[in-house]
Amino acid sequence: MRQIPLALLAPPAHSFDNFLPGANAEALAYLMGLMPGDPPVLLWGPTGSGKTHLLQGLAERWQSAGQRVAWYDADTPLPWELPAHESLLLLDDCQRFDAGQQHAAFGLFVASAGQGYNVVATADAPAVDLPLREDLRTRLGWGPSFALSPLSEPEMRAALRRDADRRGLLLGDDVLGYLLTRFERNLKGLMALLERLDEFALATKRAITLPLLKAMLADETGEGREKKMDSDPNL
Template sequence: MRQLPLGLGPADPCSFDNFHAPGNEAAVAHLRSLAQSPGALAPVYLWGDRGVGKTHLLRAWTEAVQAPGARVGWFEASTPLPWEHDEGWRGIVFDGVQAFDAGRQHAAFALFAQAAALGQQVLAAGSVPPVDLAVREDLRTRLGWGPVFHLLPLPEEHCRAALRREADRRGIFLSDEVMGYLMTRFERDLGSLMGLLDRLDRFALAQQRGVTVPLLKRMLAEEAL
Protein backbone atom coordinates (compact mmCIF):
# COMPACT_ATOMS: atom_id res chain seq x y z
CA MET A 1 0.00 0.00 0.00
CA ARG A 2 1.33 3.42 -0.92
CA GLN A 3 1.45 5.93 1.90
CA LEU A 4 -0.15 9.26 1.00
CA PRO A 5 2.03 12.29 1.77
CA LEU A 6 0.77 14.61 4.46
CA GLY A 7 0.01 18.17 3.41
CA LEU A 8 2.96 20.38 4.22
CA GLY A 9 1.09 23.66 3.87
CA PRO A 10 1.01 26.02 0.92
CA ALA A 11 4.14 26.95 -0.97
CA ASP A 12 5.61 30.37 -0.34
CA PRO A 13 3.50 33.01 -2.09
CA CYS A 14 5.04 34.74 -5.06
CA SER A 15 6.87 37.88 -3.99
CA PHE A 16 9.54 40.21 -5.28
CA ASP A 17 11.88 38.93 -2.57
CA ASN A 18 11.74 35.30 -3.71
CA PHE A 19 12.09 36.11 -7.41
CA HIS A 20 15.55 35.28 -8.73
CA ALA A 21 16.31 38.42 -10.70
CA PRO A 22 19.75 38.28 -12.40
CA GLY A 23 19.28 40.20 -15.65
CA ASN A 24 15.74 41.26 -14.73
CA GLU A 25 16.42 43.84 -12.03
CA ALA A 26 14.84 46.71 -13.99
CA ALA A 27 11.50 44.90 -14.33
CA VAL A 28 11.45 44.00 -10.62
CA ALA A 29 12.30 47.55 -9.55
CA HIS A 30 9.59 49.03 -11.77
CA LEU A 31 6.90 46.65 -10.52
CA ARG A 32 7.92 47.28 -6.91
CA SER A 33 7.48 51.01 -7.47
CA LEU A 34 4.07 50.44 -9.08
CA ALA A 35 2.92 48.41 -6.09
CA GLN A 36 3.81 51.31 -3.81
CA SER A 37 2.31 54.01 -6.03
CA PRO A 38 -1.17 55.21 -5.00
CA GLY A 39 -2.19 55.97 -8.58
CA ALA A 40 -1.98 54.22 -11.92
CA LEU A 41 0.87 54.75 -14.34
CA ALA A 42 1.30 53.51 -17.92
CA PRO A 43 0.48 49.83 -18.51
CA VAL A 44 3.35 47.36 -18.14
CA TYR A 45 4.00 44.36 -20.37
CA LEU A 46 6.33 41.44 -19.57
CA TRP A 47 7.42 38.93 -22.18
CA GLY A 48 9.76 35.98 -22.46
CA ASP A 49 9.97 32.22 -22.79
CA ARG A 50 8.03 29.83 -20.58
CA GLY A 51 9.46 29.55 -17.09
CA VAL A 52 11.28 32.89 -16.91
CA GLY A 53 8.99 34.21 -14.19
CA LYS A 54 6.33 36.31 -15.93
CA THR A 55 3.46 34.91 -13.87
CA HIS A 56 5.57 35.01 -10.71
CA LEU A 57 6.12 38.76 -11.10
CA LEU A 58 2.48 39.43 -11.94
CA ARG A 59 1.47 37.52 -8.80
CA ALA A 60 4.15 39.29 -6.75
CA TRP A 61 2.69 42.65 -7.76
CA THR A 62 -0.83 41.39 -7.03
CA GLU A 63 0.20 40.09 -3.59
CA ALA A 64 1.91 43.40 -2.76
CA VAL A 65 -1.12 45.43 -3.83
CA GLN A 66 -3.62 43.19 -2.04
CA ALA A 67 -1.64 43.07 1.23
CA PRO A 68 -3.07 46.39 2.52
CA GLY A 69 -6.57 45.41 1.41
CA ALA A 70 -6.83 46.48 -2.23
CA ARG A 71 -8.30 44.21 -4.89
CA VAL A 72 -7.04 43.17 -8.33
CA GLY A 73 -8.80 41.60 -11.31
CA TRP A 74 -6.89 38.63 -12.79
CA PHE A 75 -7.65 37.25 -16.26
CA GLU A 76 -6.04 34.54 -18.39
CA ALA A 77 -7.00 32.34 -21.33
CA SER A 78 -8.78 29.86 -19.04
CA THR A 79 -10.90 32.53 -17.31
CA PRO A 80 -14.52 31.95 -18.39
CA LEU A 81 -16.39 34.68 -20.20
CA PRO A 82 -17.99 37.12 -19.65
CA TRP A 83 -15.31 39.23 -17.98
CA GLU A 84 -16.92 41.75 -15.66
CA HIS A 85 -15.24 44.96 -14.58
CA ASP A 86 -15.16 46.14 -10.96
CA GLU A 87 -14.77 49.83 -10.20
CA GLY A 88 -13.23 48.94 -6.84
CA TRP A 89 -10.16 47.24 -8.31
CA ARG A 90 -6.75 48.80 -7.83
CA GLY A 91 -5.61 47.19 -11.09
CA ILE A 92 -6.12 44.51 -13.73
CA VAL A 93 -3.75 41.71 -14.77
CA PHE A 94 -3.82 39.85 -18.10
CA ASP A 95 -1.59 36.76 -18.11
CA GLY A 96 -0.71 34.72 -21.20
CA VAL A 97 -2.27 37.17 -23.66
CA GLN A 98 -0.81 35.29 -26.65
CA ALA A 99 -3.41 32.57 -25.94
CA PHE A 100 -6.47 34.88 -25.82
CA ASP A 101 -9.10 33.93 -28.38
CA ALA A 102 -11.24 36.50 -30.18
CA GLY A 103 -13.80 36.69 -27.38
CA ARG A 104 -11.17 37.20 -24.69
CA GLN A 105 -9.34 39.78 -26.80
CA HIS A 106 -12.57 41.75 -27.07
CA ALA A 107 -13.16 41.42 -23.33
CA ALA A 108 -9.58 42.44 -22.51
CA PHE A 109 -9.84 45.55 -24.67
CA ALA A 110 -13.10 46.54 -22.98
CA LEU A 111 -11.57 46.07 -19.52
CA PHE A 112 -8.48 48.01 -20.60
CA ALA A 113 -10.66 50.96 -21.62
CA GLN A 114 -12.63 50.85 -18.36
CA ALA A 115 -9.43 50.64 -16.31
CA ALA A 116 -7.95 53.65 -18.12
CA ALA A 117 -11.09 55.71 -17.48
CA LEU A 118 -10.89 54.97 -13.73
CA GLY A 119 -7.11 55.22 -13.32
CA GLN A 120 -6.63 51.52 -12.60
CA GLN A 121 -3.20 50.03 -13.22
CA VAL A 122 -2.91 47.40 -16.00
CA LEU A 123 -0.23 44.70 -16.14
CA ALA A 124 0.06 42.02 -18.82
CA ALA A 125 2.39 39.25 -19.91
CA GLY A 126 2.89 37.13 -23.00
CA SER A 127 5.38 34.89 -24.74
CA VAL A 128 6.33 37.46 -27.39
CA PRO A 129 6.69 41.26 -27.49
CA PRO A 130 3.51 43.26 -28.17
CA VAL A 131 4.46 43.94 -31.79
CA ASP A 132 4.49 40.18 -32.50
CA LEU A 133 1.25 39.30 -30.71
CA ALA A 134 -1.42 37.75 -32.92
CA VAL A 135 -4.21 39.77 -31.33
CA ARG A 136 -6.48 42.56 -32.51
CA GLU A 137 -4.60 45.74 -33.39
CA ASP A 138 -6.22 48.01 -30.82
CA LEU A 139 -5.39 45.60 -27.99
CA ARG A 140 -1.83 45.11 -29.24
CA THR A 141 -1.34 48.90 -29.35
CA ARG A 142 -2.55 49.31 -25.77
CA LEU A 143 -0.37 46.46 -24.50
CA GLY A 144 2.73 48.05 -26.00
CA TRP A 145 1.95 51.62 -24.99
CA GLY A 146 3.87 51.59 -21.70
CA PRO A 147 7.12 50.00 -20.47
CA VAL A 148 7.90 46.61 -22.02
CA PHE A 149 10.34 44.28 -20.25
CA HIS A 150 11.97 41.21 -21.78
CA LEU A 151 12.52 38.71 -18.95
CA LEU A 152 15.71 36.68 -19.34
CA PRO A 153 16.14 33.08 -18.15
CA LEU A 154 18.41 32.37 -15.21
CA PRO A 155 21.97 31.33 -16.04
CA GLU A 156 22.59 27.69 -15.18
CA GLU A 157 24.62 28.42 -12.05
CA HIS A 158 21.83 30.62 -10.64
CA CYS A 159 19.25 27.99 -11.56
CA ARG A 160 21.22 25.31 -9.71
CA ALA A 161 21.55 27.55 -6.66
CA ALA A 162 17.83 28.38 -6.63
CA LEU A 163 16.88 24.72 -6.98
CA ARG A 164 19.18 23.73 -4.14
CA ARG A 165 17.82 26.50 -1.88
CA GLU A 166 14.27 25.29 -2.49
CA ALA A 167 15.29 21.69 -1.84
CA ASP A 168 16.95 22.74 1.44
CA ARG A 169 13.78 24.64 2.41
CA ARG A 170 11.78 21.45 1.90
CA GLY A 171 14.31 19.32 3.76
CA ILE A 172 15.33 17.44 0.61
CA PHE A 173 18.93 16.36 0.11
CA LEU A 174 19.86 16.73 -3.56
CA SER A 175 23.05 14.83 -4.27
CA ASP A 176 25.37 15.98 -7.04
CA GLU A 177 24.17 12.95 -9.04
CA VAL A 178 20.51 13.98 -8.76
CA MET A 179 21.29 17.63 -9.49
CA GLY A 180 23.30 16.66 -12.56
CA TYR A 181 20.48 14.42 -13.79
CA LEU A 182 17.93 17.20 -13.37
CA MET A 183 20.06 19.79 -15.13
CA THR A 184 21.05 17.66 -18.11
CA ARG A 185 17.85 15.76 -18.92
CA PHE A 186 15.07 18.30 -18.34
CA GLU A 187 14.18 21.79 -19.41
CA ARG A 188 16.42 24.20 -17.55
CA ASP A 189 13.87 26.92 -16.92
CA LEU A 190 13.35 27.41 -13.21
CA GLY A 191 9.58 27.07 -13.35
CA SER A 192 9.75 23.57 -14.88
CA LEU A 193 12.49 22.46 -12.49
CA MET A 194 10.59 23.74 -9.43
CA GLY A 195 7.50 21.87 -10.60
CA LEU A 196 9.56 18.71 -11.03
CA LEU A 197 11.05 19.14 -7.57
CA ASP A 198 7.56 19.50 -6.08
CA ARG A 199 6.40 16.27 -7.73
CA LEU A 200 9.55 14.48 -6.66
CA ASP A 201 9.12 15.67 -3.07
CA ARG A 202 5.58 14.30 -2.94
CA PHE A 203 6.60 11.02 -4.58
CA ALA A 204 9.51 10.52 -2.18
CA LEU A 205 7.21 11.14 0.80
CA ALA A 206 4.68 8.65 -0.53
CA GLN A 207 7.39 6.03 -1.06
CA GLN A 208 9.18 6.88 2.20
CA ARG A 209 12.45 7.05 0.32
CA GLY A 210 15.20 9.57 -0.08
CA VAL A 211 15.54 11.41 -3.36
CA THR A 212 17.78 9.45 -5.72
CA VAL A 213 18.13 9.09 -9.47
CA PRO A 214 16.44 5.64 -9.45
CA LEU A 215 13.52 7.12 -7.49
CA LEU A 216 13.25 9.97 -9.99
CA LYS A 217 13.24 7.49 -12.90
CA ARG A 218 10.55 5.44 -11.17
CA MET A 219 8.38 8.51 -10.67
CA LEU A 220 8.70 9.47 -14.32
CA ALA A 221 7.88 5.91 -15.41
CA GLU A 222 4.72 5.86 -13.28
CA GLU A 223 3.66 9.30 -14.58
CA ALA A 224 3.98 8.01 -18.13
CA LEU A 225 1.53 5.14 -17.51
Protein backbone atom coordinates in the same frame (compact mmCIF):
# COMPACT_ATOMS: atom_id res chain seq x y z
CA MET B 1 2.51 -1.24 0.12
CA ARG B 2 3.29 2.44 -0.18
CA GLN B 3 2.52 5.04 2.41
CA ILE B 4 0.43 8.01 1.24
CA PRO B 5 2.36 11.13 2.27
CA LEU B 6 0.44 13.91 3.96
CA ALA B 7 0.56 17.37 2.42
CA LEU B 8 2.23 18.97 5.44
CA LEU B 9 4.19 21.65 3.57
CA ALA B 10 2.19 24.07 1.46
CA PRO B 11 4.06 25.59 -1.47
CA PRO B 12 5.13 29.19 -0.86
CA ALA B 13 2.95 31.90 -2.35
CA HIS B 14 4.53 33.63 -5.31
CA SER B 15 5.80 36.98 -4.10
CA PHE B 16 8.53 39.48 -4.83
CA ASP B 17 10.44 38.10 -1.84
CA ASN B 18 10.84 34.63 -3.35
CA PHE B 19 11.38 35.79 -6.93
CA LEU B 20 14.92 35.21 -8.19
CA PRO B 21 15.40 38.13 -10.59
CA GLY B 22 18.52 37.02 -12.44
CA ALA B 23 18.59 39.20 -15.56
CA ASN B 24 15.10 40.52 -14.75
CA ALA B 25 16.04 42.88 -11.93
CA GLU B 26 14.97 45.96 -13.90
CA ALA B 27 11.43 44.65 -14.37
CA LEU B 28 11.18 43.69 -10.70
CA ALA B 29 12.38 47.13 -9.57
CA TYR B 30 9.88 48.87 -11.84
CA LEU B 31 6.95 46.80 -10.56
CA MET B 32 7.98 47.38 -6.96
CA GLY B 33 7.78 51.12 -7.62
CA LEU B 34 4.54 51.01 -9.62
CA MET B 35 2.14 53.76 -8.61
CA PRO B 36 -1.65 54.07 -9.14
CA GLY B 37 -2.42 55.55 -12.54
CA ASP B 38 0.96 54.69 -14.12
CA PRO B 39 0.96 53.66 -17.82
CA PRO B 40 0.26 50.01 -18.71
CA VAL B 41 3.17 47.59 -18.44
CA LEU B 42 3.93 44.57 -20.64
CA LEU B 43 6.16 41.73 -19.42
CA TRP B 44 7.11 39.37 -22.23
CA GLY B 45 9.34 36.35 -22.63
CA PRO B 46 9.41 32.56 -22.99
CA THR B 47 7.83 30.04 -20.67
CA GLY B 48 9.80 29.82 -17.44
CA SER B 49 11.00 33.42 -17.43
CA GLY B 50 8.90 34.35 -14.38
CA LYS B 51 6.10 36.40 -15.97
CA THR B 52 3.22 34.90 -13.99
CA HIS B 53 5.32 34.84 -10.81
CA LEU B 54 5.83 38.60 -11.13
CA LEU B 55 2.10 39.16 -11.70
CA GLN B 56 1.25 37.11 -8.62
CA GLY B 57 3.91 38.92 -6.61
CA LEU B 58 2.51 42.27 -7.70
CA ALA B 59 -1.01 41.17 -6.79
CA GLU B 60 0.19 40.06 -3.34
CA ARG B 61 1.98 43.38 -2.78
CA TRP B 62 -1.02 45.51 -3.76
CA GLN B 63 -3.52 43.40 -1.84
CA SER B 64 -1.32 43.62 1.26
CA ALA B 65 -1.54 47.40 0.91
CA GLY B 66 -5.34 47.22 0.79
CA GLN B 67 -5.63 47.73 -2.99
CA ARG B 68 -8.10 45.87 -5.19
CA VAL B 69 -6.73 43.43 -7.78
CA ALA B 70 -8.53 41.84 -10.75
CA TRP B 71 -7.01 38.93 -12.71
CA TYR B 72 -7.90 37.98 -16.31
CA ASP B 73 -6.46 35.14 -18.38
CA ALA B 74 -7.57 32.72 -21.09
CA ASP B 75 -9.40 30.64 -18.47
CA THR B 76 -11.38 33.59 -17.08
CA PRO B 77 -14.97 33.30 -18.34
CA LEU B 78 -16.60 36.22 -20.11
CA PRO B 79 -17.90 38.83 -19.55
CA TRP B 80 -14.90 40.66 -18.14
CA GLU B 81 -16.21 43.52 -16.07
CA LEU B 82 -14.21 46.48 -14.83
CA PRO B 83 -14.15 46.63 -11.00
CA ALA B 84 -16.22 49.45 -9.57
CA HIS B 85 -13.25 51.20 -8.01
CA GLU B 86 -9.64 51.91 -8.94
CA SER B 87 -7.83 48.59 -9.18
CA LEU B 88 -4.83 46.74 -10.49
CA LEU B 89 -5.87 44.90 -13.66
CA LEU B 90 -3.68 41.91 -14.51
CA LEU B 91 -3.83 40.26 -17.96
CA ASP B 92 -1.85 37.00 -18.06
CA ASP B 93 -0.67 35.23 -21.25
CA CYS B 94 -2.38 37.63 -23.65
CA GLN B 95 -1.24 35.59 -26.67
CA ARG B 96 -3.78 32.93 -25.61
CA PHE B 97 -6.80 35.26 -25.71
CA ASP B 98 -9.48 34.28 -28.22
CA ALA B 99 -11.44 36.86 -30.22
CA GLY B 100 -14.01 37.42 -27.45
CA GLN B 101 -11.34 37.80 -24.79
CA GLN B 102 -9.36 40.21 -26.96
CA HIS B 103 -12.48 42.34 -27.35
CA ALA B 104 -13.01 42.19 -23.57
CA ALA B 105 -9.38 43.10 -22.81
CA PHE B 106 -9.56 46.11 -25.13
CA GLY B 107 -12.78 47.10 -23.39
CA LEU B 108 -10.97 47.08 -20.04
CA PHE B 109 -8.32 49.42 -21.44
CA VAL B 110 -10.97 51.82 -22.78
CA ALA B 111 -13.14 51.80 -19.66
CA SER B 112 -10.21 52.24 -17.26
CA ALA B 113 -8.42 55.02 -19.18
CA GLY B 114 -7.83 58.09 -17.03
CA GLN B 115 -9.68 56.54 -14.07
CA GLY B 116 -6.70 55.68 -11.84
CA TYR B 117 -6.51 52.01 -12.80
CA ASN B 118 -3.25 50.16 -13.55
CA VAL B 119 -2.86 47.48 -16.21
CA VAL B 120 0.01 44.99 -16.17
CA ALA B 121 0.02 42.28 -18.85
CA THR B 122 2.18 39.33 -19.85
CA ALA B 123 2.78 37.64 -23.19
CA ASP B 124 5.32 35.42 -24.92
CA ALA B 125 6.43 38.13 -27.38
CA PRO B 126 6.59 41.93 -27.66
CA ALA B 127 3.31 43.65 -28.43
CA VAL B 128 4.14 44.24 -32.09
CA ASP B 129 4.54 40.49 -32.69
CA LEU B 130 1.46 39.25 -30.84
CA PRO B 131 -1.32 37.60 -32.89
CA LEU B 132 -3.94 39.99 -31.50
CA ARG B 133 -6.28 42.64 -32.86
CA GLU B 134 -4.46 45.85 -33.72
CA ASP B 135 -6.14 48.10 -31.16
CA LEU B 136 -5.28 45.71 -28.32
CA ARG B 137 -1.67 45.32 -29.49
CA THR B 138 -1.38 49.12 -29.57
CA ARG B 139 -2.64 49.43 -26.00
CA LEU B 140 -0.34 46.66 -24.75
CA GLY B 141 2.68 48.35 -26.35
CA TRP B 142 1.88 51.88 -25.24
CA GLY B 143 3.71 51.84 -21.89
CA PRO B 144 6.93 50.32 -20.55
CA SER B 145 7.82 46.88 -21.93
CA PHE B 146 10.27 44.46 -20.31
CA ALA B 147 11.79 41.41 -21.99
CA LEU B 148 12.21 38.67 -19.39
CA SER B 149 14.82 35.91 -19.56
CA PRO B 150 14.84 32.48 -17.88
CA LEU B 151 17.32 31.92 -15.09
CA SER B 152 20.84 30.84 -15.94
CA GLU B 153 21.95 27.34 -14.91
CA PRO B 154 23.67 28.53 -11.68
CA GLU B 155 20.57 30.55 -10.78
CA MET B 156 18.35 27.57 -11.55
CA ARG B 157 20.50 25.39 -9.30
CA ALA B 158 20.21 27.95 -6.51
CA ALA B 159 16.42 28.07 -6.87
CA LEU B 160 16.08 24.28 -6.76
CA ARG B 161 18.41 24.02 -3.76
CA ARG B 162 16.41 26.69 -1.95
CA ASP B 163 13.17 24.80 -2.55
CA ALA B 164 14.82 21.54 -1.46
CA ASP B 165 16.05 23.22 1.73
CA ARG B 166 12.53 24.48 2.39
CA ARG B 167 11.32 20.90 2.16
CA GLY B 168 14.16 19.58 4.32
CA LEU B 169 15.61 17.58 1.42
CA LEU B 170 19.24 16.75 0.75
CA LEU B 171 19.63 17.26 -2.99
CA GLY B 172 22.90 15.89 -4.35
CA ASP B 173 24.81 17.42 -7.24
CA ASP B 174 24.15 14.31 -9.33
CA VAL B 175 20.38 14.69 -8.93
CA LEU B 176 20.54 18.39 -9.70
CA GLY B 177 22.71 17.79 -12.75
CA TYR B 178 20.32 15.14 -14.06
CA LEU B 179 17.32 17.44 -13.64
CA LEU B 180 19.02 20.29 -15.49
CA THR B 181 20.35 18.20 -18.37
CA ARG B 182 17.43 15.83 -18.92
CA PHE B 183 14.53 18.24 -18.57
CA GLU B 184 13.54 21.56 -20.06
CA ARG B 185 14.91 24.40 -17.94
CA ASN B 186 11.52 25.66 -16.89
CA LEU B 187 11.65 26.51 -13.19
CA LYS B 188 7.93 25.95 -12.66
CA GLY B 189 8.14 22.49 -14.23
CA LEU B 190 11.29 21.56 -12.31
CA MET B 191 9.73 22.67 -9.03
CA ALA B 192 6.72 20.46 -9.77
CA LEU B 193 9.03 17.54 -10.54
CA LEU B 194 10.92 18.12 -7.29
CA GLU B 195 7.61 18.08 -5.42
CA ARG B 196 6.74 14.72 -7.01
CA LEU B 197 10.16 13.38 -6.12
CA ASP B 198 9.67 14.45 -2.50
CA GLU B 199 6.32 12.64 -2.39
CA PHE B 200 7.82 9.54 -4.05
CA ALA B 201 10.66 9.47 -1.51
CA LEU B 202 8.19 9.69 1.38
CA ALA B 203 5.95 7.01 -0.09
CA THR B 204 8.83 4.59 -0.67
CA LYS B 205 10.72 5.53 2.54
CA ARG B 206 13.93 6.16 0.59
CA ALA B 207 16.41 8.99 0.48
CA ILE B 208 16.51 11.18 -2.60
CA THR B 209 19.21 9.80 -4.88
CA LEU B 210 19.72 9.55 -8.62
CA PRO B 211 18.53 5.89 -8.65
CA LEU B 212 15.38 6.98 -6.81
CA LEU B 213 14.76 9.75 -9.36
CA LYS B 214 15.15 7.24 -12.20
CA ALA B 215 12.81 4.83 -10.43
CA MET B 216 10.19 7.55 -10.14
CA LEU B 217 10.51 8.43 -13.82
CA ALA B 218 10.15 4.76 -14.74
CA ASP B 219 7.06 4.64 -12.52
CA GLU B 220 5.64 7.58 -14.48
CA THR B 221 6.22 5.98 -17.88
CA GLY B 222 3.88 7.39 -20.48
CA GLU B 223 3.63 10.92 -19.05
CA GLY B 224 6.28 12.18 -21.47
CA ARG B 225 7.98 14.46 -18.99
CA GLU B 226 11.58 13.59 -19.79
CA LYS B 227 13.28 15.35 -22.68
CA LYS B 228 14.27 13.29 -25.67
CA MET B 229 18.03 12.84 -25.65
CA ASP B 230 20.66 10.43 -26.86
CA SER B 231 20.38 7.00 -25.27
CA ASP B 232 22.03 6.61 -21.90
CA PRO B 233 23.34 3.13 -21.01
CA ASN B 234 22.81 3.88 -17.30
CA LEU B 235 19.05 4.41 -17.69
